Amino acid sequence: MDLSGHLLPTPLQELLDDRLVKAGIQVFVKRDDLVHPEVSGNKWRKLKYVLREVEERGLSKVLTFGGAYSNHLYAVAAAGSAMGLETIGIVRGEQPVEESATLQFCRHKGMQLDFVSREQYKQRQAPDYLVSLSEEFDNPYMIPEGGTTALALPGVREMVAEVAAQLGKSPDCFCVAAGTGGTAAGILSSGANVLAFAVLKGGRFLRDDIAALTSGLSNKGSLKLQTDYHFGGYAKWNAELLTFIDDFKIRFGIQLEQVYTGKMFFGLFDLVQKGYFPRGSVIVAVHTGGLQGLLRR
Numbered sequence: 001m002d003l004s005g006h007l008l009p010t011p012l013q014e015l016l017d018d019r020l021v022k023a024g025i026q027v028f029v030k031r032d033d034l035v036h037p038e039v040s041g042n043k044w045r046k047l048k049y050v051l052r053e054v055e056e057r058g059l060s061k062v063l064t065f066g067g068a069y070s071n072h073l074y075a076v077a078a079a080g081s082a083m084g085l086e087t088i089g090i091v092r093g094e095q096p097v098e099e100s101a102t103l104q105f106c107r108h109k110g111m112q113l114d115f116v117s118r119e120q121y122k123q124r125q126a127p128d129y130l131v132s133l134s135e136e137f138d139n140p141y142m143i144p145e146g147g148t149t150a151l152a153l154p155g156v157r158e159m160v161a162e163v164a165a166q167l168g169k170s171p172d173c174f175c176v177a178a179g180t181g182g183t184a185a186g187i188l189s190s191g192a193n194v195l196a197f198a199v200l201k202g203g204r205f206l207r208d209d210i211a212a213l214t215s216g217l218s219n220k221g222s223l224k225l226q227t228d229y230h231f232g233g234y235a236k237w238n239a240e241l242l243t244f245i246d247d248f249k250i251r252f253g254i255q256l257e258q259v260y261t262g263k264m265f266f267g268l269f270d271l272v273q274k275g276y277f278p279r280g281s282v283i284v285a286v287h288t289g290g291l292q293g294l295l296r297r
């Protein structure tokens with residue numbers, strides 16, 4: 001993926017904060033939100049080798065899946081346009097009267113949008129449905145929802161390697177927001193430990209999904225999964241979370257959003273206050289981007 005305007009390695013920024021000093025721990029933020037203005041955060045990492053395969057196979061068309069506010073659709077539309085690829089987005093739910101800013105951006109980048117019912121969308125991994133999509137759209141390269149495939153892992157490992165070089169050692173654990181679990185799986189596959197924060201309700205399934213993504217790999221890190229910081233479910237939030245995001249911006253100059261990174265950092269600071277991390281811990285929290293989905297207030 002050769003997109004101009006990227007920043008690599010992304011900065012590693014230490015959070016200077018009384019609560020962390022009191023707990024005797026260090027927290028660094030891996031600023032992957034800064035990697036590229038349009039293909040941001042974990043999307044850059046996860047799509048790099050997927051899109052390289054598309055290029056190497058000389059293919060010209062990709063199809064993928066997402067909701068109306070999907071960071072993944074946004075990133076695929078942008079990367080596809082920059083690479084001269086035709087892109088198709090299968091969008092969950094009926095076509096709204098007014099499309100989200102995310103979908104408008106995707107169209108602007110040339111993505112063809114195909115709206116399917118929520119019931120149909122649930123079939124997005126079913127072989128029969130994939131065959132019918134392949135026929136309908138003339139054999140595109142299919143990228144699963146969130147870009148989560150085995151090819152997502154090596155790009156995420158590059159982020160881990162950057163951190164090791166920047167810190168001069170590996171941190172005790174990486175904190176990351178988890179939707180499909182692909183990013184957490186990539187970090188684990190490098191041998192690093194992960195504390196993953198499920199952003200959706202009932203996120204315990206993520207443990208199995210992450211295990212499946214990393215099965216057969218040796219030298220895996222250990223996974224801890226937090227399922228209590230979903231704020232009611234995927235893309236749900238409350239005033240407390242929005243206040244936390246505002247406060248975080250004032251303290252550290254780092255913008256979070258309410259669907260992924262806000263929940264992860266909220267959970268991280270809550271655990272710090274509860275004495276969860278042993279003194280002396282060095283933690284790297286990954287800013288996985290997604291700011292295009294920031295709630296406009």
Ligand SMILES: Cc1ncc(COP(=O)(O)O)c(C=O)c1O
Pocket residue numbers: 041042071072146148177178179180181182183184260261288289290291
């Ligand atoms: C900004 C952001 N952070 C985190 C995630 C979660 O990543 P994963 O689906 O790899 O668990 C996503 C998801 O898709 C995302 O858009």
